[in-house]
Amino acid sequence: TLSHSEVLDKRGNFYTDNLRSASAEDTYYLRGTGQDEALEPHFTFHGFRYLRIDAYPGAPKPEDFTAVALYSDMPATGSFSCSDPLINQLQSNIQWGQKGNFLDVPTDCPQRDERLGWTGDAEVFSSTAAFNRNTNSFFAKWLRDLAADQGPDGAVPFVVPSMPFTSGKNLTGAAGWSDAATVIPWDLYALFGDRRTLAVQYPSMKAWVKYIQDRSRNDLWDTGFQFGDWLAYDLDDDNAGRSAVTSHALIAQCFWAHSTQIMLDAATVLGKTDDVATYTALLQRIKAAYLREYVTPGGALMSNTQTAYVLALHFDMLPENLRAQAADRLALNVADYDNHLTTGFLGTPYLCQVLSRFGHADVAYKLLLQKTYPSWLYPVTMGATTVWERWNSMRPDSTFAPPSMTSFNHYAYGAIGHWLYTTVAGLNVGAPGYRTFTVRPQLGGGFTQATAALETVYGATRAHWQTSGDQLALDVTVPPNATATVYLPTTNPGSVREGNRRLDANKGLQAGPAQDGYLPVQVGSGQYHFTTEWAPKATAALAPR
Numbered sequence: 024t025l026s027h028s029e030v031l032d033k034r035g036n037f038y039t040d041n042l043r044s045a046s047a048e049d050t051y052y053l054r055g056t057g058q059d060e061a062l063e064p065h066f067t068f069h070g071f072r073y074l075r076i077d078a079y080p081g082a083p084k085p086e087d088f089t090a091v092a093l094y095s096d097m098p099a100t101g102s103f104s105c106s107d108p109l110i111n112q113l114q115s116n117i118q119w120g121q122k123g124n125f126l127d128v129p130t131d132c133p134q135r136d137e138r139l140g141w142t143g144d145a146e147v148f149s150s151t152a153a154f155n156r157n158t159n160s161f162f163a164k165w166l167r168d169l170a171a172d173q174g175p176d177g178a179v180p181f182v183v184p185s186m187p188f189t190s191g192k193n194l195t196g197a198a199g200w201s202d203a204a205t206v207i208p209w210d211l212y213a214l215f216g217d218r219r220t221l222a223v224q225y226p227s228m229k230a231w232v233k234y235i236q237d238r239s240r241n242d243l244w245d246t247g248f249q250f251g252d253w254l255a256y257d258l259d260d261d262n263a264g265r266s267a268v269t270s271h272a273l274i275a276q277c278f279w280a281h282s283t284q285i286m287l288d289a290a291t292v293l294g295k296t297d298d299v300a301t302y303t304a305l306l307q308r309i310k311a312a313y314l315r316e317y318v319t320p321g322g323a324l325m326s327n328t329q330t331a332y333v334l335a336l337h338f339d340m341l342p343e344n345l346r347a348q349a350a351d352r353l354a355l356n357v358a359d360y361d362n363h364l365t366t367g368f369l370g371t372p373y374l375c376q377v378l379s380r381f382g383h384a385d386v387a388y389k390l391l392l393q394k395t396y397p398s399w400l401y402p403v404t405m406g407a408t409t410v411w412e413r414w415n416s417m418r419p420d421s422t423f424a425p426p427s428m429t430s431f432n433h434y435a436y437g438a439i440g441h442w443l444y445t446t447v448a449g450l451n452v453g454a455p456g457y458r459t460f461t462v463r464p465q466l467g468g469g470f471t472q473a474t475a476a477l478e479t480v481y482g483a484t485r486a487h488w489q490t491s492g493d494q495l496a497l498d499v500t501v502p503p504n505a506t507a508t509v510y511l512p513t514t515n516p517g518s519v520r521e522g523n524r525r526l527d528a529n530k531g532l533q534a535g536p537a538q539d540g541y542l543p544v545q546v547g548s549g550q551y552h553f554t555t556e557w558a559p560k561a562t563a564a565l566a567p568r
Contacts, residue, residue: 024048024049024050024051024076024077024078025048025049025050025051025074025075025076026039026047026048026074026075026076026077027047027048027069027070027071027073027074027075027134028042028047028071028072028073028074028075029041029070029071029072029073029134029430029431029432030072030073030417030423030431031073032421032423033420033421033422037073037075038423040423040426041134041135041423041426041429041430041431042134042135042136043135043136043137043426043427044136045134045135045136047069047071047134049064049067049069053080063091068093068126068133069133069134070123070132070133070134070135070138070432071090071134072408072431074088074090092122092123093126094121094122094123094124094125094126095125095126095127095161097125097156097157097158097160097161098156098157098478099155099156100154100155100156100157100477100478100479101154101155101156101444101475101476101477101478102474102475102476102477103440103443103444103447103448103473103474103475104473104474105443105447105448105470105472105473105474106470106471106472106473107392107468107469107470109392109394109400109403109404110391110392110400110443112403113399113400113403113439114440114443115408116402116403116407116408116409116410116437117151117155117410117434117437117439117440118155119408119409119432120409120410120432120433120434120437121148121151121152121155121156121434121437123409123432123434124432124433124434125152125156125158125161128140128165128168128183128184129141129144129145129148129152129161129162129165131144131412131430131433131435132412132430132432132433133432134430134431134432135430139182139186140165140168140182140183140184141181141182141200142169142179142180142181142182142183142200142201142202142203142204143181143197143199143200143203143250143253143368143369143435144368144433144434144435145162145165145203145207146199146200146202146203146206146207147199147368147369147371147372147435147438148372148434148435148437148438149162149203149206149207149210149211150210150214150438150441151437151438151439151440151441151444152434153210153211153214153215154214154440154441154444154477155440157215157478158211159211159215159217159220162207162210162211162220163211163217163220163223165183166204166207166208166220166223166224166227167223168183168184169183169203169204169227170204170224170226170227172184172185173204173227173230173231174195174234176234176237177230177231177232177233177234177237178195178196178201178231178234179195179196179200179201179203179204179231179234180195180201181195181197181200181201183203196234196235196238196247196248197247197248197249197250198244198249198250198271198274198275198277198278198279198369199250199253199274199278199368199369200250201231201234202231202278202281202282204224204227204228204230204231204282205228205231205232205281205282205285205286205289206281206282206285208220208221208224208225208228208289209221209285209288209289212289212292212455213452213455214452214455214456214457215455215456215480216455216456216458216480217456218292218293218455221289221292221293222293225289225293225295228282228285228286228289229286229298231282232279232282232283232286232302235279235282236305239279241312242308242309242311242312243272243276243312243316244272244275244276244279245272245275245276249271249272249274249275250271250368251268251269251270251271251274251367251369252267252269252274252328252330252366252367252368252369252370253367253368253369254367254368254412254413254414255267255268255269255328255330255365255366255367255370256360256363256364256365256366256367256397256414267328267329267330267365267366267367268326268328269326269328269330269331269370270317270325270326270331272316272317273313273317273324273325273326273331273334274330274331274334274369276309276312276313276316276317276340277313277334277335277338277340278334278338278369279309280306280309280310280313280338280340281338283302283305283306283309284302284306284338284339286298286302287299287302287303287306290302310339310340313340314340314341314342318335318341318345322341322345322348322349322352323352324349324352327352327356328356328365328366328370329353329356329357329364329365329366329370329374330365330366330367330369330370332349332350332352332353332356332377333353333366333370333373333374333377334369334370334373335349336349336350336353336377336380336381337373337376337377346381347381347382350377350378350381350382350383353377353378353381353383354378354383354386357378357386357389357390358386362386362389362390362393363390363393363395363396363397363398364390364393364397364398365397368435368436371435371436371438371439372438372439372441374387374390375387375390375391375439375442375446376441376442376445376446378390379442379446379465384446384465384467385467387442387446387467388467388468389468391439391442391468392468392469395419396414396415396418396419397414397415398414399436399439401414401415402414402416402417405417405419405421407431409431409432409433409434410432410433410434410435410436410437411430411431411432411433411436412428412429412430412431412433412435413428413429414436416429416430416431417431443475444475444477446464446465447464447465447468447470447473447475448464448473448474448475448486448487448488449461449462449463449464449465449473449475449486449488449510450462450475450477450484450485450486451463453507453508456479456480456481457477457479457480457481457484457502457505458481458504458505458506459505459506459507459508460484460505460507460508461507461508461509461510462486462497462499462507462508462509462510463508463509463510463541464486464488464497464512466488466490466495466512466557466559467559471489471490471491472487472488472489472490473487473488474486474487474488475487476500479502479505481502481503481504481505482502482503482505483500483502484500484501484502484505484507485498485499485500486498486499486500487499490557493556493557493558494554494555494556494557495511495512495513495554495555495556495557496552496553496554497509497511497552497553497554497555498550498551498552498553499546499550499551499553500549500550500551501546501547501548501549501550501551502548503548504548505548506545506546506547506548507545507546508543508544508545508546509543509544509546509551509553510541510542510543510544511541511542511543511544511553511555512540512541512555512557513537513540513541513542513555513556513557514537514540514541514542515542515555515556516534516537516542518555518556519534519542519544519553519554519555520553520554520555521544521551521552521553522551522552526544531547532544532545532546533545542555
């Protein structure tokens with residue numbers, strides 16, 4: 024009998040309580056002939072890290088056992104590495120979490136009595152997943168399943184394929200989960216240039232946004248069940264109000280706006296001019312209602328949480344004159360928690376993106392490099408090889424969170440990968456499919472180098488930077504028929520060289536005026552080696568409240 028487990032307890036014992044009702048056992052009856060037999064299950068799979076063997080004839084030998092990684096055939100396309108070994112382990116955990124869960128459907132976890140295609144997990148991770156592997160066909164097929172399970176009213180179930188436990192319980196149509204209907208088709212279009220899937224899914228996308236609108240009141244989506252910012256930072260007996268509880272209605276309003284913006288963009292791409300006008304007007308009403316209901320005249324939000332400010336800023340819910348102060352409030356909140364995140368499934372994917380976008384990249388790096396709970400590196404320091412469901416699935420004393428919902432292979436928080444690729448390494452899509460792209464690394468965190476490489480539909484792209492003292496080297500690869508804008512972190516064109524030539528002497532390169540501390544250079548297909556003088560930007564310190 025072979026039993027499977029993700030972890031050992033603090034005494035080194037085999038731990039299976041978190042598998043709930045799943046036995047995770049394979050029992051074989053030998054022929055008894057004394058001849059060698061090769062045993063392999065054909066009708067099941069297991070999520071595990073440890074194997075227990077009972078009733079084995081003779082002394083087990085490790086070389087007699089092979090663990091086979093089973094996942095859908097998705098070619099590896101992207102890679103990331105940097106000078107910090109813990110971040111490299113985090114990247115490995117993100118990739119293994121994807122492989123362990125992308126088996127025909129994007130399951131939330133591969134080990135316990137569940138293994139369901141939860142829409143929320145897939146939605147927040149889809150852009151990271153598409154960098155690691157070519158998920159275009161994988162998600163295109165699953166989106167067909169989503170549309171097939173969609174209700175006649177446009178409701179999207181929480182798991183796809185749908186399961187009986189959602190029937191008759193109004194367990195459909197939640198912000199951030201059901202928005203997989205709009206978010207993932209748009210991600211496939213942006214990252215793979217897949218206009219066909221966007222067109223095929225458009226009726227499903229449209230039906231989902233109509234579902235929200237039909238249940239709104241005064242342009243506010245404040246009805247029905249919501250998960251909210253699932254598994255955000257929470258404390259027992261929280262008399263001091265330190266738990267990061269964000270209004271479910273506020274979250275729902277932000278995601279309604281997000282899906283509506285996607286519909287506006289998709290209608291533009293597909294030439295549906297009437298829908299463009301409809302969604303433009305709807306988006307204005309949604310944002311006006313948000314400001315009226317959830318924002319004070321001074322720009323504070325009804326929920327003073329990291330997730331509330333992250334969603335407001337990432338989805339452009341605030342007018343431009345209120346955005347800088349909102350970003351400052353977010354940075355102060357992070358400082359108030361001693362440079363720890365407090366976000367859950369819906370706030371975490373965008374947290375570092377927002378901080379970087381609004382001038383707080385130093386805070387984003389502090390969060391990335393934080394090693395104590397709650398943080399991305401805390402599980403790494405505890406020996407994790409995949410991404411956990413909870414920030415503290417294992418506590419610092421090596422005891423476990425409640426086994427009713429503690430998975431050690433849950434990829435949602437691995438969505439930080441998107442920020443690693445696009446901001447730390449600086450490789451970011453422009454026109455669909457990377458026909459145009461930007462290379463704009465935000466250096467920080469004490470890193471001395473970072474690399475992101477990606478096999479796009481146009482060919483191989485790569486961005487690699489390395490510092491040595493006050494010198495920066497930036498290598499860029501642009502595939503055929505593609506162009507890129509390289510942003511060099513300097514305002515002095517005279518200090519820049521490409522190869523052995525000064526930038527101003529290279530007639531094939533066009534440099535624009537410096538902006539926000541960067542010098543933009545337009546480049547065509549080819550390989551480039553830029554060098555320049557570099558110095559970190561001074562950043563004002565933010566004191567906690």
